[in-house]
Amino acid sequence: MKENDKFSRDLLRGSLDLMVLSVLAEEPRYGYLIQKRLREAGGDSLEVQAGTLYPLLHRLQSEGLIRSRWDDTTGRRRKWYELTVKGRKQLERQAVQWRRYADCIGRLLAPVMNPPPEPV
Amino acid sequence: MSEREFETYLTLLCRLLRLDADQREAIAGELRDHLEERLTELKSLGVAHDEAVRLALDEFGDAAGLASEFSSIARNVKRRRFMRITVGSTIAAAMAAMAAMALWPEAQPGPAPATAVAQAPQAPKPAEGLAPQPGASAPSAPASARPLERRLSAEFIETPLRDVLEFIADASDVQLYTNEKRLAAAEISVDSPITIQLRNVRVDMLLDLTLAQASEQLAYVMRDGIVLVSTQEDLEGAAEVRIYNVRDLLKLPDASHMQAMPGMAGEGGYGGMSAGGPGFGGEGMDAGYGASYGMGMGMMPGAAAPSRDDRAETLVQVIRTAVGRGAWREQGDYGTIAIYEGLLVVNHNTRVHQQVERLLDMMRSAARAEGQPQP
Numbered sequence: 001m002k003e004n005d006k007f008s009r010d011l012l013r014g015s016l017d018l019m020v021l022s023v024l025a026e027e028p029r030y031g032y033l034i035q036k037r038l039r040e041a042g043g044d045s046l047e048v049q050a051g052t053l054y055p056l057l058h059r060l061q062s063e064g065l066i067r068s069r070w071d072d073t074t075g076r077r078r079k080w081y082e083l084t085v086k087g088r089k090q091l092e093r094q095a096v097q098w099r100r101y102a103d104c105i106g107r108l109l110a111p112v113m114n115p116p117p118e119p120v
Numbered sequence: 121m122s123e124r125e126f127e128t129y130l131t132l133l134c135r136l137l138r139l140d141a142d143q144r145e146a147i148a149g150e151l152r153d154h155l156e157e158r159l160t161e162l163k164s165l166g167v168a169h170d171e172a173v174r175l176a177l178d179e180f181g182d183a184a185g186l187a188s189e190f191s192s193i194a195r196n197v198k199r200r201r202f203m204r205i206t207v208g209s210t211i212a213a214a215m216a217a218m219a220a221m222a223l224w225p226e227a228q229p230g231p232a233p234a235t236a237v238a239q240a241p242q243a244p245k246p247a248e249g250l251a252p253q254p255g256a257s258a259p260s261a262p263a264s265a266r267p268l269e270r271r272l273s274a275e276f277i278e279t280p281l282r283d284v285l286e287f288i289a290d291a292s293d294v295q296l297y298t299n300e301k302r303l304a305a306a307e308i309s310v311d312s313p314i315t316i317q318l319r320n321v322r323v324d325m326l327l328d329l330t331l332a333q334a335s336e337q338l339a340y341v342m343r344d345g346i347v348l349v350s351t352q353e354d355l356e357g358a359a360e361v362r363i364y365n366v367r368d369l370l371k372l373p374d375a376s377h378m379q380a381m382p383g384m385a386g387e388g389g390y391g392g393m394s395a396g397g398p399g400f401g402g403e404g405m406d407a408g409y410g411a412s413y414g415m416g417m418g419m420m421p422g423a424a425a426p427s428r429d430d431r432a433e434t435l436v437q438v439i440r441t442a443v444g445r446g447a448w449r450e451q452g453d454y455g456t457i458a459i460y461e462g463l464l465v466v467n468h469n470t471r472v473h474q475q476v477e478r479l480l481d482m483m484r485s486a487a488r489a490e491g492q493p494q495p
Contacts, residue, residue: 030153031153032154050151050154051185054180058193062197077149077153079150
């Protein structure tokens with residue numbers, strides 16, 4: 001996978017919150033599992049560095065969109081994150097908006113992605 | 121390379137985090153767990169141990185940047201809890217600043233008879249018997265790019281001094297260093313409760329009010345772009361020399377023109393100060409921050425025009441009287457001011473330098489409003 005094939009920072013900037021909220025909507029996870037899930041979902045195109053992920057998690061928590069709790073029942077002390085009601089509502093709102101946005105981009109890019117055949 | 125690298129990184133991170141001990145430990149614990157798990161995964165993929173340690177650390181980036189992000193998030197939480205920021209647009213700030221030019225904070229240092237507020241040449245009121253000044257140019261807009269001249273609104277209710285200063289630094293985008301050792305030595309707590317609720321207040325004034333509320337001994341200076349907060353005693357050593365070119369102000373004016381110039385200290389002999397002086401500038405300065413003064417580099421109507429040296433000396437006297445609140449060597453303090461060939465050499469702290477600059481700006485604006493020659 002070339003570096004150029006990864007999603008650009010600009011693309012990620014506006015969508016990382018939504019991605020993380022989506023991952024936590026599936027089930028509670030700790031940071032490492034969230035990163036792993038994002039990597040699985042995005043294939044080689046999506047690489048969210050730990051140095052980006054943890055501040056983002058703390059910010060989402062400060063905004064009341066997710067909450068955390070420490071758990072050491074697995075023998076290892078870990079901080080688990082889960083979605084709050086506010087976070088779920090936000091996710092639903094943003095998901096609808098993103099769907100419309102993606103459709104819009106898709107329509108605009110259609111001629112570029114599938115150009116009409118050139119006249120012979 | 122070993123996991124000790126993790127601990128070194130986390131220790132450094134914790135040192136850089138501007139958070140309390142519990143928060144630092146929680147972040148370190150969370151990141152340590154991630155690093156260890158990532159190390160295990162990378163090794164299971166066949167990556168050599170040392171390389172895996174390096175890769176795991178690389179994914180967190182540099183500790184300073186990460187610490188800054190965590191600290192910033194924590195500050196935002198505090199801010200949401202205590203404060204409301206409304207840093208105005210540049211234009212709005214400039215407009216408001218012009219309106220408030222007459223209101224200059226004079227909280228410190230040291231005792232002084234009265235606050236000197238120089239004339240604000242903006243918007244003379246026709247009702248005062250002065251003809252409107254159609255040609256009057258507004259004073260040059262204060263450089264809103266100067267962080268301490270920005271405006272913001274803040275609501276502090278029993279907020280610890282440390283948090284207030286952090287907020288001010290954040291909102292005005294300045295680096296602020298508090299010499300906590302000096303404060304402790306002076307028995308001033310960084311947790312002193314501050315209660316201030318103000319809208320659209322200049323950062324420097326907010327700093328003045330904040331420090332004054334915490335202790336009369338506190339002061340600040342700006343050095344190399346950093347606001348240093350400490351005790352006055354400590355900061356007195358932080359004086360710096362600045363040179364102001366005032367040749368334009370020392371040009372001899374047309375006496376007949378000067379006679380008509382409003383706002384002059386007509387009764388005060390050659391220039392100097394005239395308490396509550398008439399004319400524009402006297403208005404709008406009743407903001408409860410000390411007494412107001414009308415001020416002018418004037419001369420007695422009809423009197424012989426003073427020499428350039430006389431005017432230079434007058435300018436020095438005006439500055440010494442109008443700013444610094446008596447903090448000049450001649451008045452028993454440490455600041456010095458001298459003039460040489462139209463260059464004003466001032467050795468004082470940042471606050472006084474700002475006041476000198478502002479005063480000179482206002483004098484130039486006033487002169488410009490009257491069609492005086494400008495550089």
